[in-house]
Amino acid sequence: MPLVTKDLVPVIVKTGASARIAEDVAPSFNVGDKVRAKNINPLTHTRLPRYVRGKVGTVVLDHGVFVTPDTVAHGQGEHPQHVYNVAFGGDELWGGGASSKDKVYIDLWDDYLEKVEA
Amino acid sequence: MSHDHDHTAPPADIELRVKALESLLTEKGLIDPSALDELVDTYENRIGPRNGALVVAKAWADPEYKKRLLEDGTAAIAELGYSGVQGEDMVVVENTPTIHNMTVCTLCSCYPWPTLGLPPVWYKSAPYRSKVVIDPRGVLAEFGVSVPDSKEVRVWDSSAELRYLVLPERPAGTEGWSEEKLADLVTRDSMIGTGFPKSPSEIQ
Numbered sequence: 001m002p003l004v005t006k007d008l009v010p011v012i013v014k015t016g017a018s019a020r021i022a023e024d025v026a027p028s029f030n031v032g033d034k035v036r037a038k039n040i041n042p043l044t045h046t047r048l049p050r051y052v053r054g055k056v057g058t059v060v061l062d063h064g065v066f067v068t069p070d071t072v073a074h075g076q077g078e079h080p081q082h083v084y085n086v087a088f089g090g091d092e093l094w095g096g097g098a099s100s101k102d103k104v105y106i107d108l109w110d111d112y113l114e115k116v117e118a
Numbered sequence: 119m120s121h122d123h124d125h126t127a128p129p130a131d132i133e134l135r136v137k138a139l140e141s142l143l144t145e146k147g148l149i150d151p152s153a154l155d156e157l158v159d160t161y162e163n164r165i166g167p168r169n170g171a172l173v174v175a176k177a178w179a180d181p182e183y184k185k186r187l188l189e190d191g192t193a194a195i196a197e198l199g200y201s202g203v204q205g206e207d208m209v210v211v212e213n214t215p216t217i218h219n220m221t222v223c224t225l226c227s228c229y230p231w232p233t234l235g236l237p238p239v240w241y242k243s244a245p246y247r248s249k250v251v252i253d254p255r256g257v258l259a260e261f262g263v264s265v266p267d268s269k270e271v272r273v274w275d276s277s278a279e280l281r282y283l284v285l286p287e288r289p290a291g292t293e294g295w296s297e298e299k300l301a302d303l304v305t306r307d308s309m310i311g312t313g314f315p316k317s318p319s320e321i322q
Binding site for chain 1: 148149150155201255273274276277280
């Protein structure tokens with residue numbers, strides 16, 4: 001009997017598999033904090049896009065606790081941590097020619113960020 | 119019957135790759151081929167942007183629903199029966215007179231499947247993914263639309279586990295319309311942020 005049969009498809013489609021996890025992990029950052037995305041260049045799986053590395057933004061949402069794909073992808077455990085939405089100004093990301101009015105809002109794991117003192 | 123070519127063209131690379139993957143999954147006992155057919159049929163014929171349009175129309179017609187939708191997108195969308203793969207954790211972002219929202223996944227092709235179906239090819243393409251974060255207004259111009267300079271453009275990069283749906287502004291001149299009729303105004307692109315809902319005159 002195959003693992004995935006026709007009658008299982010509607011159940012799989014409807015249920016999915018959330019990466020959210022019910023673990024009580026303390027957040028390192030609060031909404032409103034200024035943070036810098038770390039300038040790290042892992043050779044393994046990461047969800048930290050190059051274009052935000054080293055850039056300063058502001059935490060706008062705390063989405064709660066999620067498993068970490070960087071470790072899960074390599075069989076190194078779930079490593080639960082907070083995921084935040086961080087807003088970066090266009091001028092911070094792309095330099096003087098870009099609009100400071102327009103912004104990129106991106107979801108980033110706690111490990112990717114470091115606090116910038118005001 | 120004339121014979122105008124001297125060989126049979128081999129299938130395209132992508133077709134061969136798909137066949138090879140299907141054979142492997144079947145032979146290893148991981149999947150029943152009829153399950154794959156069911157999956158393809160689900161996303162070709164049953165799950166698409168009409169779902170998202172009904173969510174948007176309900177939010178336009180029902181202020182209490184809109185409040186729930188903006189507070190907890192996943193739960194409010196599930197009220198209409200839409201949930202599951204690539205929509206496990208949803209965030210709805212509202213367009214207003216001062217804010218225009220757009221979505222992208224710069225790392226791959228993440229997209230809210232339960233409400234919008236599978237992503238269009240351009241959404242997965244490198245040109246869209248790389249340009250929209252640098253020059254969102256330029257991308258809007260390529261789609262033949264624009265937002266005034268007075269509006270802030272927010273580009274939501276869903277490279278993590280949250281999926282985003284744009285709640286477009288309700289078109290003027292639709293007072294008293296039913297949800298069903300309002301849903302006819304909601305385009306797929308208006309829920310990605312690369313377009314706007316239709317105007318009432320376009321559907322009447």
